[in-house]
Amino acid sequence: MDIVLDGVSKIVNGEKHINNITLKIESDTTNVVLGHTLAGKTSLLRLMAGLDRPTTGQIVMEGKDVTGLSVRKRSVAMVYQQFVNYPSMSVYNNIASPLKMSGLSASDIDQKVRKVAAMLHIDNLLDRLPAELSGGQQQRTAIARALVKDSELLLLDEPLVNLDYKLREELQVELQDIFKERNAIVVYTTTEPSEALMLGGNIVVLDEGRVLQTGATPYVYHHPATTRVAQVFSDPPINYLPGVVHGRVARLGQGIDIPMEGHLESVPDGKYIFGVRPNHLFLTNGSGNKAEIRTKVALAEINGSETFIHVSHGDTHLVVQEDGIHPRHIGSDLAVYVNPCNFFVYNETGHLLASPFQCE
Amino acid sequence: MKKGRKKLIGLAIYFFLLLLPIYWMLNMSLRTNADILSVLTLYPANPTFENYLKIFTDSSWYSGYINSIIYVTINTLISLMVALPAAYAFSRYHFVGDKQVFFWLLTNRMAPAAVFLLPFFQLYSTIGLLDTHIAVALAHCLFNVPLAVWILEGFMSGIPREIDETAFIDGYSLPRFFITIFIPLIRAGVGVTAFFCFMFSWVELLFARTLTVTNAKPIAAVMTRTISATGLDWGLMAAAGMLTLVPGALVIWFVRNHLAKGFALGRV
Numbered sequence: 001m002d003i004v005l006d007g008v009s010k011i012v013n014g015e016k017h018i019n020n021i022t023l024k025i026e027s028d029t030t031n032v033v034l035g036h037t038l039a040g041k042t043s044l045l046r047l048m049a050g051l052d053r054p055t056t057g058q059i060v061m062e063g064k065d066v067t068g069l070s071v072r073k074r075s076v077a078m079v080y081q082q083f084v085n086y087p088s089m090s091v092y093n094n095i096a097s098p099l100k101m102s103g104l105s106a107s108d109i110d111q112k113v114r115k116v117a118a119m120l121h122i123d124n125l126l127d128r129l130p131a132e133l134s135g136g137q138q139q140r141t142a143i144a145r146a147l148v149k150d151s152e153l154l155l156l157d158e159p160l161v162n163l164d165y166k167l168r169e170e171l172q173v174e175l176q177d178i179f180k181e182r183n184a185i186v187v188y189t190t191t192e193p194s195e196a197l198m199l200g201g202n203i204v205v206l207d208e209g210r211v212l213q214t215g216a217t218p219y220v221y222h223h224p225a226t227t228r229v230a231q232v233f234s235d236p237p238i239n240y241l242p243g244v245v246h247g248r249v250a251r252l253g254q255g256i257d258i259p260m261e262g263h264l265e266s267v268p269d270g271k272y273i274f275g276v277r278p279n280h281l282f283l284t285n286g287s288g289n290k291a292e293i294r295t296k297v298a299l300a301e302i303n304g305s306e307t308f309i310h311v312s313h314g315d316t317h318l319v320v321q322e323d324g325i326h327p328r329h330i331g332s333d334l335a336v337y338v339n340p341c342n343f344f345v346y347n348e349t350g351h352l353l354a355s356p357f358q359c360e
Numbered sequence: 361m362k363k364g365r366k367k368l369i370g371l372a373i374y375f376f377l378l379l380l381p382i383y384w385m386l387n388m389s390l391r392t393n394a395d396i397l398s399v400l401t402l403y404p405a406n407p408t409f410e411n412y413l414k415i416f417t418d419s420s421w422y423s424g425y426i427n428s429i430i431y432v433t434i435n436t437l438i439s440l441m442v443a444l445p446a447a448y449a450f451s452r453y454h455f456v457g458d459k460q461v462f463f464w465l466l467t468n469r470m471a472p473a474a475v476f477l478l479p480f481f482q483l484y485s486t487i488g489l490l491d492t493h494i495a496v497a498l499a500h501c502l503f504n505v506p507l508a509v510w511i512l513e514g515f516m517s518g519i520p521r522e523i524d525e526t527a528f529i530d531g532y533s534l535p536r537f538f539i540t541i542f543i544p545l546i547r548a549g550v551g552v553t554a555f556f557c558f559m560f561s562w563v564e565l566l567f568a569r570t571l572t573v574t575n576a577k578p579i580a581a582v583m584t585r586t587i588s589a590t591g592l593d594w595g596l597m598a599a600a601g602m603l604t605l606v607p608g609a610l611v612i613w614f615v616r617n618h619l620a621k622g623f624a625l626g627r628v
Contacts, residue, residue, distance in 0.1 A: 049529065051529075070528075071525070071529055077529060078529050082520065082522060084526050087545060097532075098531060145526075145530070149530075
């Protein structure tokens, strides 16, 4: 089964939550919808589920127009960002509830519930009420309820965002395997680029209700088509330096000269925006082929095992992501190094001209 | 420790003041009229159950209680059955004029009951509803349904909409979801609403007395019979009053846990 959104818009109180989206999602694929908060991720899922009706446009499933079809008549399952369970039912009955509605026999229901509960490691909690569970267990219950019925469309709206770090990592790994085994369209929304990369599959980059780019997740990560996509698909945000290319040398920011070699070779003379991810900025020159950027430290954020150093280079704000702990004094001078082969090049309208490949 | 004791004494005095009239009524109900009118005593010297016995044996007395209980129960049931779907609609759907209609419902409670008395009497006597239990029950709905909608809407809006949606995704129909999932979630609200409907209907006198003659005469109206040419039958009236307290006390006892939660959560 595939699902096609054809020119779908959703307008609520004059505000465009979804702005003319046309999208085709193939059967048996894992799809990640990546976008910042308020990008329209939840709205998009609600339209796909049939909980909301699009203001304009059509939604077609397997060649059949399902635009106005009630959610009850669709083969869909959904997991919300908040932990949504039926508070008055035990975990067992929560998971069994969609099966009971479909009229399966009690022994079939029991078998399926126990199987999916074991898969999500909540088989020892089946007699409890949701209120007696931890947040992670509650969300596992919600996921189990979504998985237990073999729906053709499985929607997960930032399911792990309200969980603590450790639980999130654990579930991320487990969910990947679960998605692989299923014969269904999985649509998973997230704000985190790392989560999107981990899940792989296809990606839909969403921003202000529009689709910016679609494609295989790793491909889009390596070839973000516009500066906006690169911003959404980078955490901490990607760094941009304005630059001018003239005579096979690019002059970036305040007097940083880099040779136009390798993937940059085909870029003609002109004004460009050079992008580099925070993890490709270094504090040491290493092999010595890197360009130096003189900066002043604005803030050093030590985040356990890594440090985010926010620096300013003239008017430009940059973020350096470095492993290990690197305390720096605010206001001190800092030399930051960048390898030219790590640069994305965008033209002045923000479209990708060159993206880095295989950098040593 | 000292502060705790002070508090305890203060509360004890408050409790005593509150209970004094009720105790006095109990005191009177256990004495004969001659005894009541002769001396002031703090407790009945020769307690007698004569007054209670009369109420339990005289059908004109005990039928008053039965009538009251019948129409109060009918009213509570009708109010809940009407208000539950209405409150759900107000809580979950947006439609033209929803806020206005919601407010209009409440304005029904703002007018004094006497205003509605004449139209009710006229209407009921025309269609032959006068002196039936359902007549009083329906009349009390005028006040109880808006209150019930108002209270229940508050409780329902406290339940996240995602639960409804999850149920529809799971394949529940609206009525089935409503009965098997939604109502258990707002149990406390239903309890509190039932309590308020019961209480209003139980203490209401004007409609209940005017719309009934003999067959559905409520206890509050029967009590006025104690006034006769020979004066007031104090003991009998006190006993009837004591018994009138019992159903209310029982209902409060049953919903006492929900009530505290209801006051905290809803818009009681």
